[in-house]
Amino acid sequence: MYRFLLTPRWLGILALTLVAAAVMVLLGNWQLDRYRGRTAINERIDAGSRMTPVPLRDAVPAPTGGDGTAGPAPADEATWSRVTVTGRYDTANIVLVRGRTVDNRVGFEIVTPLVLADGTAVLVDQGWVPPAPGGALAQPQLPPVPPGEVTVVGRVHPTESGAGAVDRRDGRLETRRITVPRLARELPYPVYGAYVLLDEQTPAADPVFQAVPIGHTNNWQNFGYVVQWWIFAVMTLFGYGWVARREARRAAGLDGPAKPLDRAAEPSPSAPA
Missing domain, CATH: 1.20.20 (F1FO ATP Synthase)
Known part of the structure; x- marks a missing residue:
């Protein structure tokens, strides 16, 4: 069959x-x-x-290259862990990351290099700020950066994919992606291979910065x-x-077409009396 x-x-x-x-x-x-x-x-x-914050070096390998290079990326297990690190903000190389949305509003994330005592640096995403009046691309007014040493507590954020252009406008770097190796080429020191998404800092961050939420996949x-x-x-x-x-x-003839009904052979209904 x-x-x-x-x-x-x-x-x-x-x-x-x-x-x-x-x-x-x-x-x-x-x-x-x-x-x-x-x-x-x-x-x-x-x-x-x-988790309790751990020193940055315990989660992310320190950079070993020369100025303008990025260190190794952290292991997958270390991403999103809480770390603490102390250094001085480099106000000459603030990075404005444009086109970032928080609470359905488009603005900037402010990334500032934190230079450590050994001369290396880690990029710190201080938070989100709205643009200045005039449009979503208008550079925001930023509060003064704390002078002296700053202790940062935040999450290890892997570098973002993509290699968008990095421009310098009015003394500040601008980009659309926080791509650490690309940004490192614009900086005068070795940079850690991931950036830190700020949770808190001492002295406290200015309230103008809005925390960047971490969304689940x-x-x-x-x-x-x-x-x-x-x-x-x-x-x-x-x-x-x-x-x-x-x-x-x-093929077995079990589903062949049905034979037509011969209505002529059926008895006629009885005529009414």
């Missing part, structure tokens, strides 16, 4: 079905890896909010894609089996 499945045509259909199902399973596995990776990030974010979206691709794979195999069964029943 199912010998037709061994014909070249049906063997080809089977091969295509298996390849399609295998690709869908692999896509599901890829999304599963993405789900696990994003879940791990969310767990590190939650753990970082509860949407890992459940990836989990939904896992289920979706795996269901598609099962449906593909089920569809092949359903079509093969229908073809087998047709």
Whole structure:
């Protein structure tokens, strides 16, 4: 009854079905890896909010290159951990990161190099500020930077992807992405390979700075894609089996067209009295 499945045509259909199902399973596995990776990030974010700050060097390798270079990136396990570091802000190289949104408002994140006693520096994201009147790209008015030594407590933020241009306007650097290696090339000292998202500092930061929220990744979206691709794979195999069964029943005459009804042979209804 199912010998037709061994014909070249049906063997080809089977091969295509298996390849399609295998690709869908692999896509599901890829999304599963993405789900696990994003879940791990969310767990590190939650753990970082509860941990006691550790010295910066315990979480991020110190830079070993020359001026204008960035050090190694931190291990994945160290990202989003809370660190503390002491140094002096370099007001000559403040970085304005434009086009950043907080509470549905577009403004700037202010990143300032904190120069350590050994001559290296770490970029500190002090927070978000609104633009000056005149548009979203108008440079904001910034409060004075605390003089002398400053102790910072914050989260280790991995460098952002992308390599947007870095311009200097009115004595300040401007960019759209906090890409540490790219920014390091504009600075006169070695820079750590990640930046610090400020939680608190001593002396206290000016209240004009609004804390940049740390958003969790949407890992459940990836989990939904896992289920979706795996269901598609099962449906593909089920569809092949359903079509093969229908073809087998047709070949056996079990699903042939129904015979037309011969109404002439039916008795006529009785005429009313």
